[in-house]
Amino acid sequence: MPELPEVEITACLIDAAVAGGEIESALAPGINALKTFDPPLTALTGRRLQHVGRRGKLFVIDVDGDLAILIHLMSAGRLQLFDSRASLRDRTSRFLLRLTDGRELRLREFGTRQRAWVKLLRAADLDAEETLAELGPEAWPDPPDFGELLDQPRPLYALLRDQHVIAGIGRSWVDEILHTAMVSPFKRGSDLDEDEARRLRETTIQVLGDAVAHYEAGLSLPIPDKLPMPLTVHRRNGEPCPRCGDQLEAVFYEDYVMCYCPTCQTDGKLLKDRRLSRLLK
Numbered sequence: 001m002p003e004l005p006e007v008e009i010t011a012c013l014i015d016a017a018v019a020g021g022e023i024e025s026a027l028a029p030g031i032n033a034l035k036t037f038d039p040p041l042t043a044l045t046g047r048r049l050q051h052v053g054r055r056g057k058l059f060v061i062d063v064d065g066d067l068a069i070l071i072h073l074m075s076a077g078r079l080q081l082f083d084s085r086a087s088l089r090d091r092t093s094r095f096l097l098r099l100t101d102g103r104e105l106r107l108r109e110f111g112t113r114q115r116a117w118v119k120l121l122r123a124a125d126l127d128a129e130e131t132l133a134e135l136g137p138e139a140w141p142d143p144p145d146f147g148e149l150l151d152q153p154r155p156l157y158a159l160l161r162d163q164h165v166i167a168g169i170g171r172s173w174v175d176e177i178l179h180t181a182m183v184s185p186f187k188r189g190s191d192l193d194e195d196e197a198r199r200l201r202e203t204t205i206q207v208l209g210d211a212v213a214h215y216e217a218g219l220s221l222p223i224p225d226k227l228p229m230p231l232t233v234h235r236r237n238g239e240p241c242p243r244c245g246d247q248l249e250a251v252f253y254e255d256y257v258m259c260y261c262p263t264c265q266t267d268g269k270l271l272k273d274r275r276l277s278r279l280l281k
């Protein structure tokens with residue numbers, strides 16, 4: 001599940017490898033992957049890739065001729081650069097950028113659902129694009145003051161993952177950030193005092209920055225289909241807490257799981273299992 005660190009490192013590696021490369025053709029084999037029709041994909045032919053960057057969990061690829069490609073991996077996508085072209089049998093391919101030097105930038109998606117998407121936009125229309133226009137400030141490397149940013153009566157677990165509030169954090173890294181900060185996932189943003197807000201901001205920068213550094217040290221292209229994430233708490237329920245050794249617990253939701261350490265984060269209290277409470281209603 002790619003979040004800010006995974007998208008950041010992918011963008012950096014691909015940018016270093018393809019910036020300046022010339023596009024031979026663009027194809028969208030995924031039935032629903034391409035969400036725009038004007039400009040058409042043929043507008044990319046003969047254009048050069050200028051920069052591969054990131055906003056929140058999205059890729060923004062600047063192309064000369066004032067074009068921009070916006071890519072959202074959703075939960076199971078990967079943006080990968082290959083030295084050769086995809087076999088037409090590759091059912092994971094959603095969007096392909098073929099370069100004149102024979103390489104191919106491929107948006108692939110694993111799993112059963114097709115949710116990853118691509119938009120080809122005029123550069124002038126990029127900022128007004130609905131997903132980007134609604135993004136909050138970047139969670140890394142320098143987010144604004146958390147006291148103001150998170151001043152809402154909603155649990156931190158939901159607030160930090162809300163891309164409209166702060167951009168880049170998802171289900172995996174929110175567990176790591178809150179555990180490192182030793183804050184309860186259910187504490188409300190508006191209940192943070194000045195000191196807690198400052199420490200949570202610093203922890204967010206540190207956890208995401210450490211993850212980017214971890215990938216920088218070990219990753220090269222193409223980004224593997226299954227990227228091992230350096231997580232110590234997320235989906236580790238039942239295992240010992242890496243800090244205190246007590247057992248990590250989890251709250252299960254319909255399609256995800258939130259992990260925390262009761263000793264480090266909730267004064268020993270177990271949080272309610274949402275699955276169970278819904279069934280009991």
Ligand SMILES: [Zn+2]
Binds near residue numbers: 264
């Ligand atoms: Zn602990």
